[in-house]
Amino acid sequence: MMLEILLTFAAALIGVGLFGALSQQSIVMIMMGLELAVNGVIVAAASAWYFLTPAAPDAQVLVVLALVVMAVEMAMGFAATVAIYRARQVDTVDDAKDLRG
Amino acid sequence: MLTDVTLAVLGVLAVAAGGAVFTVDSMARATYALLASFLAVAGIVLTLDLTYLAVVTALMMTMEMAIMGVFMVMFMMNPGGLMPMTMMHNTRGAAAVGVAVFALLTTGIWTIDWPDARGRPSRDSTHQLAEALMGSHMLVMVVVAAALFATIIAGTVLATHRGRYDRFGPNLDARPPRDPIPGGLPR
Amino acid sequence: MELRGRLDHLARRVVGWAFARPTVLVADSPGTTVLRWQLEAELDRRRWPIARSPADADLLLVLGEPGPNLQAALDVVWSQVPAPRQRWDIQPGADISTALDRSHAALLDMARQPEPRTDDPGEFLPQNRSHDEHHHDDDHDDGGNDGDHDDGGDGHHHDQQGHEHGGHDAAGLPMAGTAPDRDGLELDSLHVRLGPVLPSWPTGLVIEGRMQGDVLTGVHASWIDRPAPRRPGDPGDPDDPGGLSGLRDAGGASGLRDAGGASGLSDPAGVSGLSDPGGVSGLGAWSDLSAEDVTLLDWLDRLARFLDVAGWPAAATRTRRVRHDVLRGGTVNDARADGSARRTVRRIRRSATLRWSVGGIDAVLDRVHQWCDHVLDGVANSRGTTGSEGDAAGPPGGAAGSPRTWTDVEALVDGQDLAAIRLIVASLEIDTDGGSGASTQPTPSTAGQTQMGGADE
Amino acid sequence: MGEAALVLLVGLGLGAVFAATDHAVLTADAHGIGVPIRRATRLLLTQRRTTLAPDRLLWRIGCVAVPLLAFGSLAVVPITGSSLLSTTADLVWFNTMEVLLWGAVWLAGWGPNAVHALTGGYRFLAQGLAYELPLMFAIITAGLGAGSLNAESVVAAQDGMWFVVTMPVAFAAFLLGAAGFAFWGPLSAPAGADIAGGVMSELSGVDRLSVEAGRAVFLGSAAAMAATLFLGGGHGPWLPGTAWLLIKTLLVIGAMILAGRRMPVVRPERFMDVAWIVLIPATLVQALAVALLVISGYYG
Structure with missing residues (x-):
């Protein structure tokens, strides 16, 4: 029962994160949306470990990976934001539409 | 029972703070709402006996959010709810996608017949993780290390606009280097 | 009833104890440098700390008579001081100790009868x-x-x-x-x-x-x-x-000093007029200070303020104590004061951390080291011992790369960060007294530097 | 319950000792023992000032969080041989409390909507990027030597020899980091006089008390942690363990203040260079050396 509830929270976090990532104009805010979604993944992995496979470390390693993904995403996101802002003074995706391939 | 209540409260907090990220009208508040969400999740992870992961989540996310706050303010200053702010586009579509994903996941979660826990919980989850990362899952750690190192270099290259030729001149012999602020060590 | 009386009494004593050493914010109007030195000596004797910002202050002490704009700025500062608080004006020649006692008593009164205060900083x-x-x-x-x-x-x-x-x-x-x-x-x-x-x-x-x-x-x-x-x-x-x-x-306009004595810039005429110690404002009981003493005090004062800004409170406190000694004893003839002055200033002069930390900003360090040398020489001279007088005299024009006009100052601080600006300003020999204070001395080593802005354009 | 009260008491005591000693050294006033308590009382009786258009919510959160985090960090220090919170990741917990301070201090600087406070907040983060990695490596080196992230195990591992003998660089980096995260002494630039007190510049009344006291408790807690990680914690002859820990903590406090007040504030941009070019490699080499010792079976 608790597993389902926790997974629902995880799903809610992922949903809200997706909404944010898709609806925001600002690059930094989009990154926040993505981070929120990964946050949901952490909840899911942690509850899976506790309720399903406490004897195996795989779920824990997944959480570690999620943390690393967030760190990498943020670092690269900021670097890209700085680079594009330096190049053309924009910090929203709407202003960078010409980058569309 | 107490554990369940704690988990539920923290879960609600995490989701509410996550929602607040996109509804408050200040960059600082948005960033720290996201941090609150992370801390609530860290609390959940802590309650689930994953001490090390919980603490590390809080640690890493606090650093990230503290730095992110600076970036937020740097690129879009708007302190303390002084100015109503909407920075949305395609709100309806995004909401539809978010709700759809949530509905899909929830349906799955509540219809799947989850198995019982396999094996007994490790007494020391920190030890379990350490053994895994330094043993059976060593490859993960190696890849992560390489990826993080690459990130450091790539991030620096992307973000900086001054290379060594800007600092040391065309023949790389300008001493001291031309820096806006001199560092603390002789170069 | 009796219990209540006792509680009241207790509360009064607690308040008195808590505010026994109020934190002080000092605002000196132009021409009150010596008064500020006297005040700081007295504050130090009473161990009343100096506030770093209005938010931490209990007492706002205004020295002299500030001009209208400074007054307006002080009103803003005052609006940022939290209750209980007192604002007290001290005029040159006034009895500082009495003024402090009175303001302290008033502060305690206010602390004991707390009134709800709803100051909106925006009103200013x-x-x-x-x-x-x-x-x-x-x-x-x-x-x-x-x-x-x-x-x-x-x-x-x-x-x-x-x-x-x-x-x-x-x-x-x-x-x-x-x-x-x-x-x-x-x-x-x-x-x-x-x-x-x-x-x-x-x-x-x-x-x-x-x-x-x-x-x-x-x-x-x-x-x-x-x-x-x-x-x-x-x-x-x-x-x-x-x-x-x-x-x-x-800066070049004449008659600046007439404007309430607030010019802050001494022109050459002012320097000559001020070598007369009687012209130093607020000298009061210390009128036996010689011009050399005033110069020495001024260097010590600049040094202490610079150390404050540079974030070395222990050294700043010690430098200030030396200054108090000089101020009290007239010349530095007291062997103890002399010794402590030497030790303190030598330590500052030698500090590798200070050199490393503030080095790299313009010539800040050179100017500060020069003050140290001046102080050491000044102490040596007044002791009648042989100091390196050759250095003290120095070339007219003084400290290395010392800017002479506002344009120079602006060029110096432009593009620097807040901290560097504070350090640079603290290292400049800016004459706050508008020529009517202590920093104008006849010695050739600094006479040139005090004329900031005077020769502009 | 009793243990929580003990942590509270020890924290306040160490904080008061730190503040009093600091004051005494700063002003050369040996009679300043009661100064911290007097100051606390004064701040309690002072109005809580606001500024123009502050972000009140975040400001308050920042101020309140500082002491909470300080006590949180002390909770994993085994004061009586066992700690209030004994977890499998005590050392990381301590580290986390100190990193959460990043957020708290920045919020305290951000909240009042004032130039100097905000500059102080930014400075704190910039400085944090400098001292944080050496501090992390220093903490983890102690864990490496003990083969555990649990503070009690780290103490137990120092039965024969204190870690400071084999980890002097880590010990120094830890104390430096402590000065950094408590923005005190040579690393007090975030609250520097050159920016009118920085993050503290707009605080008055109970807010200022909260931050100042929290900072003092954090320094005391860091000293206790330094004694735990590197000076053998409660190990020592004749006296009970708690007494030894407190004695060592007081010695660390004294050493920190004597060393820290001998020099001026180190400007952040200078420190940043040293931290990344000297300190990080040095602490990494230290960790490597300890790792080799562990493999060789030196720590038993």
């Missing part, structure tokens, strides 16, 4: 606006209406959303606009004013500029309460609004 805003327009009414940047919110030395910022909502006001504060910056990023810039009242800052000096991150550009230095005659037809390019050059010109 319009007043400052008009005050600012007095000498500065140009907008620096494009995006935001930069109507320049005075901060009374302590600075409310308004780094709001710039490029999205430029030109808006929020809570009466103007929004920041964007501007090119040092690192090639066009980040939000904020109009910031340093001064006129800050701890260890020449009271009356105002440095304004655009702040990005903590880097100030487009810097403009001026003295508050100084008439700012504008040269008619001054074009005023976008980076240098007319007000700036107008103020700069004022």
Whole structure:
């Protein structure tokens, strides 16, 4: 029962994160949306470990990976934001539409 | 029972703070709402006996959010709810996608017949993780290390606009280097 | 009933104990340097700490008679002091000890009868606006209406959303606009004013500029309460609004000292008129101070203030104690004071950390080291021992690379961060007394430096 | 319950001792023992000032969080041989409390909507990027030597020899980091006089008390942690363990203040260079050396 509830929270976090990532104009805010979604993944992995496979470390390693993904995403996101802002003074995706391939 | 209540409260907090990220009208508040969400999740992870992961989540996310706050303010200053702010586009579509994903996941979660826990919980989850990362899952750690190192270099290259030729001149012999602020060590 | 009386008594005693050493914010009007030294000696004797910002102060002590604009700035500072609080004016020649006792008693009275106070810091805003327009009414940047919110030395910022909502006001504060910056990023810039009242800052000096991150550009230095005659037809390019050059010109204008003695800039005429010790304001009981003593005191004072800014409170306290000794004993004939002065100053002179930490900013360190040398020589001279007098005399023109005009000062601090600006300003021999104070001495080593701005253009 | 009260008491005591000693050294006033308590009382009786258009919510959160985090960090120090919170990741917990301070201090600087406070907040983060990695490596080196992240195990591992003998660089980096995260002494630039007190510049009344006291408790807690990680914690002859821990903590406090107050504030941009070019490699080499010792079986 608790597993389902926790997974629902995880799903809610992922949903809200997706909404944010898709609806925001600002690059930094989009990154926040993505981070929120990964946050949901952490909840899911942690509850899976506790309720399903406490004897195996795989779920824990997944959480570690999620943390690393967030760190990498943020670092690269900021670097890209700085680079594009330096190049053309924009910090929203709407202003960078010409980058569309 | 107490554990369940704690988990539920923290879960609600995490989701509410996550929602607040996109509804408050200040960059600082948005960033720290996201941090609150992370801390609530860290609390959940802590309650689930994953001490090390919980603490590390809080640690890493606090650093990230503290730095992110600076970036937020740097690129879009708007302190303390002084100015109503909407920075949305395609709100309806995004909401539809978010709700759809949530509905899909929830349906799955509540219809799947989850198995019982396999094996007994490790007494020391920190030890379990350490053994895994330094043993059976060593490859993960190696890849992560390489990826993080690459990130450091790539991030620096992307973000900086001054290379060594800007600092040391065309023949790389300008001493001291031309820096806006001199560092603390002789170069 | 009796219990209540006892509780009251107890409460009174607790309040008295808690505020036994109130924190003090000192604002010295031009011409009150010696009075400030006397006051600081007395504060140190009583172990009343000096506040770093209005928020930590209990007492605001105003020395002398501030001019109208400084008065307005002090009102803003005063509005930022939390209750219980007292504002007390001390005039030169007044009995400092009595004034402190009275203000302390008043403070305790206020602390014992707490009245709810609802001061809105915003109430002072319009007043400052008009005050600012007095000498500065140009907008620096494009995006935001930069109507320049005075901060009374302590600075409310308004780094709001710039490029999205430029030109808006929020809570009466103007929004920041964007501007090119040092690192090639066009980040939000904020109009910031340093001064006129800050701890260890020449009271009356105002440095304004655009702040990005903590880097100030487009810097403009001026003295508050100084008439700012504008040269008619001054074009005023976008980076240098007319007000700036107008103020700069004022350096050469005659009759500045007449304007309430607040010019802050001594012109050559003033120097000669001031070698007469009787002209040093607020000398009071210490009128037996010789010109050499005043010079020595002045160096010690500058050194202490610089160390405060550089974040070395222990050394600053010690330097200040030496200054108190000199002030009390007249000349440094007391062997103890002499020894402690030597030890203190030598240690500062030798400090590798200080050299490393503030090195790299202009010639700040050179100037400070020169003060140290002056003090050491001054002590040696007054002891009649053989000091390296050759160094003390030095070349006229004094400290290495010492700027002589406001334009030089502005060039020095432009593009520096807040801390560097504070350090640079603290290392300059700026004469706050407008020539009527201690820093004007006949010695050739500094006579040249005190004439900041006097010879401009 | 009793243990929580003990942590509270020890924390306040160590904080008061730190503040009093600091004051005495700063002003050369040996009679300043009661100064911290007097100051606390004074701040309690002082109005809580606001500024123009502050972000009140975040400001309050920042101020309140500082002491909470300080006590949180002390909770994993085994004061009586066992700690209030004994987890499998005590050392990381301590580290986390100190990193959460990043957020708290920045919020305290951000909240009042004032130039100097905000500059102080930014400075704190910039400085944090400098001292944080050496501090992390220093903490983890102690864990490496003990083969555990649990503070009690780290103490137990120092039965024969204190870690400071084999980890002097880590010990120094830890104390430096402590000065950094408590923005005190040579690393007090975030609250520097050159920015009118920085993050503290707009605080008055109970807010200022909260931050100042929290900072003092954090320094005391860091000293206790330094004694735990590197000076053998409660190990020592004749006296009970708690007494030894407190004695060592007091010695660390004294050493920190004597060393820290001998020099001026180190400007952040200078420190940043040293931190990344000297300190990080040095602490990494230290960790490597300890790792080799562990493999060789030196720590038993």
